[in-house]
Amino acid sequence: xxxxxxxxxSTLSRLKTExxxxxxxIRDLKAERMAIIDKEHTxxxxxxxSSNDILEASQxxxxxxxxxxxxxxxxxxxxxxALLAAKGERMAIVDEEHDLRxxxxxxxxxxxxxxxxxxxxxxxxxxxxxxxxxxxxxxARRDPFAEDPLSTGLCMTAEIPxxxxxxxxxxxxxxxxxxxxxxxxxxRPPPPDFSADTHIFHSYLLARTPDxxxxxxxLPLSTERTLASVAxxxxxxxxxxxxxxxVYQDHLHSxxxxxxxxxxxxxxxxxxxxxxxxxxxxxxxxxxxxxxxRLAIISTDFPNSFTFTSLPPPPLLTELTVTYMYFVxxxxxxxxxxxxxxxxxxxxxxxNDVRWASYRQLVNVTDLSLEFLSRPLNNEPHDPILLPKxxxxxxxxxxxxxxxxxxxxxxxxxxTYIHDDHEFPLTDxxxxxxxxxxxxxxxxxxxxxxxxPDFTRSLKFSDILVASPELVELSISIPNLVVDxxxxxxxxxxxxxxxxxxxxxxxxxxxxxxxxxxxxxxLQFRFGSPGETVARMRSFSLTNPRPxxxxxxxxxxxxxxxxxxxxxxxxxxxxxxxxxxxxxxQSD
Numbered sequence: 412x413x414x415x416x417x418x419x420x421s422t423l424s425r426l427k428t429e430x431x432x433x434x435x436x437i438r439d440l441k442a443e444r445m446a447i448i449d450k451e452h453t454x455x456x457x458x459x460x461s462s463n464d465i466l467e468a469s470q471x472x473x474x475x476x477x478x479x480x481x482x483x484x485x486x487x488x489x490x491x492x493a494l495l496a497a498k499g500e501r502m503a504i505v506d507e508e509h510d511l512r513x514x515x516x517x518x519x520x521x522x523x524x525x526x527x528x529x530x531x532x533x534x535x536x537x538x539x540x541x542x543x544x545x546x547x548x549x550x551a552r553r554d555p556f557a558e559d560p561l562s563t564g565l566c567m568t569a570e571i572p573x574x575x576x577x578x579x580x581x582x583x584x585x586x587x588x589x590x591x592x593x594x595x596x597x598x599r600p601p602p603p604d605f606s607a608d609t610h611i612f613h614s615y616l617l618a619r620t621p622d623x624x625x626x627x628x629x630l631p632l633s634t635e636r637t638l639a640s641v642a643x644x645x646x647x648x649x650x651x652x653x654x655x656x657x658v659y660q661d662h663l664h665s666x667x668x669x670x671x672x673x674x675x676x677x678x679x680x681x682x683x684x685x686x687x688x689x690x691x692x693x694x695x696x697x698x699x700x701x702x703x704x705r706l707a708i709i710s711t712d713f714p715n716s717f718t719f720t721s722l723p724p725p726p727l728l729t730e731l732t733v734t735y736m737y738f739v740x741x742x743x744x745x746x747x748x749x750x751x752x753x754x755x756x757x758x759x760x761x762x763n764d765v766r767w768a769s770y771r772q773l774v775n776v777t778d779l780s781l782e783f784l785s786r787p788l789n790n791e792p793h794d795p796i797l798l799p800k801x802x803x804x805x806x807x808x809x810x811x812x813x814x815x816x817x818x819x820x821x822x823x824x825x826x827t828y829i830h831d832d833h834e835f836p837l838t839d840x841x842x843x844x845x846x847x848x849x850x851x852x853x854x855x856x857x858x859x860x861x862x863x864p865d866f867t868r869s870l871k872f873s874d875i876l877v878a879s880p881e882l883v884e885l886s887i888s889i890p891n892l893v894v895d896x897x898x899x900x901x902x903x904x905x906x907x908x909x910x911x912x913x914x915x916x917x918x919x920x921x922x923x924x925x926x927x928x929x930x931x932x933x934l935q936f937r938f939g940s941p942g943e944t945v946a947r948m949r950s951f952s953l954t955n956p957r958p959x960x961x962x963x964x965x966x967x968x969x970x971x972x973x974x975x976x977x978x979x980x981x982x983x984x985x986x987x988x989x990x991x992x993x994x995x996x997q998s999d
Contacts, residue, residue: 423511426504433501440494447487454483533585542571542595544656544683551756551780551805552825555859556886556918572644587647594648596641598668600660634664638671645675652702654681659688673699681705700725705754707732730754738762738769749773756780756805767792767817774798780805783814784831795819807831825855853879860889872897876910883913888920891957898929901937903945909936912945920954927961931968938977952980 528536572592576583586592630638645653655672659665665687672679676699684707703725709732724746731752738760749755749772759782767790773779777800784807797819807829808814815828856879870889873896876882897917900910914937924930937948956965965981972979 420515423508423515426508426511430501430504430508433497433504437494437497437501440490440497444487444490444494447483447490451483451487530581530585533582534589537575537585537589537592540571541589541592542597544595544597544654544681551778551803551827553805553827554886555827555829555857556888556920590647590649590651593644594651594653596644596653596655598637598641598656599658600664630667631664634667637664638667641668641671650678652680653678654683654705655679656683656685659684659686676700677702679703683707683709685709686711701727703728705730708734708736710735724748728752732756733760734758736760738765750775752776753800754778758782758807759784764790767796770796770818773801775800777801778803781814782807784809792817805829822852824852825857826853827857828859830858830860851879852881854881855884856882857884857886858889859887860892870896873900873910876900876914881913882911884916884918885911885914886916886918887922888954890921892919892922894919894922894924895926895929898924898926898933901933902929903936909945915946915949917948917950918952918954919956921957922953922955923957924961927964930965934968934972934977934979938972938975938979950978950980952982954982956981 572586572589575586575592653672653675657665657668672682679700680702682700682703682705687708687710704727706725706728711734728748729752731747731754734757736757747769749769752773753775755773755776755778757780771792774797776798779798779801796817799821801818801820801823803825804818804820804823805827806814809831856875870887870892872894875885897919901914901917903909934948934951937945938951953965969979969981
C-alpha cells in the first residue's frame, strides 16, 4: 500500500510538470494564432483602402493578397490543429490527475492515524462512546444552562455499533468483539404505512388477542424483524447486562417484546417504558427481573390505571424515574422500595396523603428530582423530612411555595431551583429564594424562573453567599433581575471582605445592572489577582443584559478581557437567537 501511495505521488508530480509545459505551449500557440489573425486583418484593411486608388495600385494589392492569404490561412490551420491537440493532451492529463487524486485519498484514508490505532486503544474509545439510555430530561445533576449537547447527557443512539462496523475491516472486528456495545436496545415503533393493504392487514390483527401470538400464530412483520434484530444483538452481547427502552406501539407489537425480554430477565439491568397506557405487561413478569437496578416509566399524560400494585418490586431496584403516575392508595406503600433507592425522579405525579410518608423513607437517596407544580398542596409535613445522604436535588415549584423547608438536606452539594411562574405569577418585586437550612456543603446553585417578565425583580444575593460559603457555581435565569447586589457582594470594601470567596463560575441571564463601572471593576478584581482569601474566577457570562446603553462600553472592555485570556462572555438575545458583542455591534 505504501509503494502504491508513493507511485501515485510521483506520477502526480510528473503529470503536474507535463501539464505546466502543455499550458505554456498552449499560451504560445494562442499568441501565434493571434499574430496570424492580426496579419489577416491588416491585409484586408489594405485591400479596402486600395479600392479607392488608381487601377494600378488596386492590381498591386490584389496581387500581394493572392500571395499572402493562402500562406496565412495554412499557417493558422496548422496552429489551430496544434492548439486542439495540446488542449486534448491537457484534458487527458487533468482526468488522469483527478483519478489519481481520488485513489490517493482512499489510500491516505486507509493509512491515516485513526486506522493505525492499536485495537486495544480503539476498543477503549468505543467503550467510552457506548450507547446509553438517558431519558431523564429533568435529571437533578443536569445543567439547564449548558450549551454543549454532550454536557447535557443527550442519549447516544443504540445504532452506534452498526455504524462503527461499517467504517473498515479493523473497526468491524473491534466492534463485533466488544460485547457491551451490543447490549443496549432502543425499540421504537416502525414508521406508519398508510397503504390500503396494510390497513386491512392491521384491522385483521386488531381483531385478534395478544394470546393468539403467544400460541405460535404469525406475528406482524415489523415485530418479527425487531425480535430477530434483538436476538442477534443479544447473541453478540454474550452475558453482559442489558439495557432496553421500549416505546409503546400496541399490544400486538409490545406484548411479544415483553415476553422476549422476560426470557433474558436475569440480564436486564436498565428498563425504560415510554408511552405505555398501563403496566399490566410489566407486572406480569415483574418478579422475573431479578437483576433490574434502573427503571423509568415515561408517559405524556395521565393514563388509565397507571399505578403501582402490591406485587413485590425487583429486589435490586435502586433507581426509579416516573412521570404521570397515580399514588392514590393511603394504606398500600405501592411496593416501591423507597429505602433502597439511591436515585428517585418524579414529574407530574398525583399524590394523596401518603406523599410525605413515602418521601421520609428515602433515607439512602443521593439524587432527587421532585415537581410541585399544582396548588395548593394537599397537606404539609409536620416535621422536616430528613434526607441524610442527598447530594443532588432538583425542585420545581410554582408561586411562593416553601418547598425547600419541607426537607432537611445536611450534605446537599447541587441544588437546581425552578419557579414556574406561568399559572401563578409572582407579583412581588422581591423574590425570596429559600435555601436549605444547612447549606455549608452547597457547591452548585442554579435558579430558573419562567413566566411573566413584565416587572423588575430583586434578590438578596448577599444572603445566598453568606449561607453557602462553599459555593463554586452560581447560575441564575430570572427575567429583569437586578444584579447590583451580587456585583457589590463580590467586591471587597473598607468594612467587609468579598463574599463568595470560592466562587469560580457565574452565569446570569436576562439580568439588569445599573452601574457598568461596578461590573467591570468586579470582573477585573475576580479575574485578576483577588488575593489569597478569594479564589480566581474561571468563567463569567451575561446573556441578554440590560440596559443596552452599556453595550459599547462592555464591548470595549470585553476585548481587553479576551487579550488577558479571561473566559468572559456577553451575549444579546434577539428573536430567540443569541449574538455576541461583536455580532451585535456589526448588526447595528
